[in-house]
Amino acid sequence: MAPDIAIQIAIHDRLIGSPALTALVPAASIKDGGTRPDGFPCIRLADAQTVLVGTTARSRSVRVFIDLHCWTEKAGMMDARAVADEVRRALTEPLDAPGYDLWGNFWVTGSRAVRDPKDFGHVIVSVEAMMTETL
Template sequence: MSADLELQKAIRAALVADGGVTALVPASKILDMNAAPAPNPSIILGESQVIDNGSSLAGDHEQIVHTLHIWKEEASLVGVKGIASAIRGALAGRLSLPAPYHVAGQKVASARFLRDPDGVTSHGVVTLEVLISGDAP
């Protein structure tokens, strides 16, 4: 069992359960995939980084930084900013993970908005930071 994988599942579950998110991006377009071009609109569960937090002598804390990529065909950045706001709302509460993991803290650390070089697509990148305690059995 991996805290990183369990976190990814929990993030997707929180997004597809949130009406504010799914009003903007259908649940079927909230994906863990690598495709070009990305479906329009979509939220792609992106890269993650696992960092030994070092906050416990037991070594049972990890900080996980996870990115979410937002894609939408639009002339402006309005749509991706709206989706990012909905994501922030959906991830405002503490995520629930299966035992032996526990979310000790989480925050949406940043959101960036970019115009894709194709001239048609807007792209947002939301970064979530999560502190997880618990060892794999």
């Protein structure tokens, strides 16, 4: 399995397993996707990038970046920022991505609130992982 897919599955499983987060966003509304959603509130796991860090005869190490888009229907950003904060809280404990060792786990590296032309709340949470795959 590709490293960005493995970490995305681990992130998804963690988010849908967080009662505090699913109190704000239904688990069925936390999924893969990269466009403005039809239903609100929701979280879209999108915009993955994988960068090769190094390889040996037995392993491949990569750095994976993924953006999580937190959407709310209200034009104000407070609700969307509250969802983003619960995402951050849910991702503070170590993750397990089968087939990979995570170096020091992974990090929520930041979030940014962006204005949407249709006045939806939209916050992008960025995460980064260092991963080694045994070949």
